[in-house]
Amino acid sequence: MHAPLDATVGIDNASAIFVAARHPKSFVSLDTADHLITRRADAVYAGGVIAAWAERYLEPAAAPAEAASAEGTVIVSETGEGRFTQAITAGRHHLSADEPPSVGGDDTGPTPYDLLLAGLGACTTTTLRMYANRKKLPLERATVTLTHAKVHAEDCAECETQEGKVDRIGRAFVLEGALDAQQRADLMRIADRCPVHRTLTSEVVIDTHEVA
Numbered sequence: 001m002h003a004p005l006d007a008t009v010g011i012d013n014a015s016a017i018f019v020a021a022r023h024p025k026s027f028v029s030l031d032t033a034d035h036l037i038t039r040r041a042d043a044v045y046a047g048g049v050i051a052a053w054a055e056r057y058l059e060p061a062a063a064p065a066e067a068a069s070a071e072g073t074v075i076v077s078e079t080g081e082g083r084f085t086q087a088i089t090a091g092r093h094h095l096s097a098d099e100p101p102s103v104g105g106d107d108t109g110p111t112p113y114d115l116l117l118a119g120l121g122a123c124t125t126t127t128l129r130m131y132a133n134r135k136k137l138p139l140e141r142a143t144v145t146l147t148h149a150k151v152h153a154e155d156c157a158e159c160e161t162q163e164g165k166v167d168r169i170g171r172a173f174v175l176e177g178a179l180d181a182q183q184r185a186d187l188m189r190i191a192d193r194c195p196v197h198r199t200l201t202s203e204v205v206i207d208t209h210e211v212a
Contacts, residue, residue: 001028009033026053041104065158068092082106090114117146117169123196124171131190139187140177146170169200 002014018027027047033042069075075089075096084105086097095111098107112119125142132139147170156166171191173183191197 001030001035001049003030003035003037003193005032006035007037024057082108085109113148113160115150120169120194120196120200121146121171123194124191127190127194128175131187137183137187138179139175139183142176142187143174144191145172145174 002009002011004011014027018025023047028046030042030046033039033046033062035048043103067089069089069147071091072088077087079085079087079096082098082105084099084103085108086096088095097113097115100107103112105111121144124144128139128142131137132142149164149168149170173188173191175187179187
């Protein structure tokens with residue numbers, strides 16, 4: 001790999017290395033990268049190209065066993081790879097969370113509010129599917145788009161809070177299938193009965209403590 005703007009090692013040196021190397025080999029231009037690839041975007045690109053190129057020549061390695069959390073327990077820990085990057089373990093599932101660049105994050109995963117909306121959305125469509133199966137409704141697929149915003153309480157007619165700001169979550173459904181008007185109305189009614197919806201709209205107590 002060589003960057004045309006590299007002022008430390010010229011293209012002649014990179015070309016000589018390429019000619020001397022045995023096959024399999026490839027020559028990749030890094031465009032505007034510097035010699036030490038100090039920009040994160042350039043480093044990520046270089047790493048991705050190397051990994052994709054080398055994969056076809058390597059035997060697949062067994063994935064390392066990752067620790068699982070107990071059922072019903074979620075573990076979140078800083079990774080140290082970015083300012084806000086978090087590793088999440090939920091049972092045997094592993095995912096990440098981060099913040100967007102606009103607030104200093106690296107955008108390597110969903111934001112905490114994204115994950116909150118995802119939990120509500122997944123619970124909602126699962127509840128619709130269970131109801132449709134039980135009632136034998138011709139629901140082919142349910143899709144829900146969720147949004148979150150802070151709004152002034154005085155602009156929320158249905159809110160009990162009348163001062164400051166309140167959280168407003170929007171849910172927009174697309175219900176595919178030969179459903180009649182009553183069946184669609186029933187599904188919309190059932191959507192509000194999903195467990196996560198009930199949790200978010202009821203009193204929640206969060207017990208916070210430090211463990212040794």
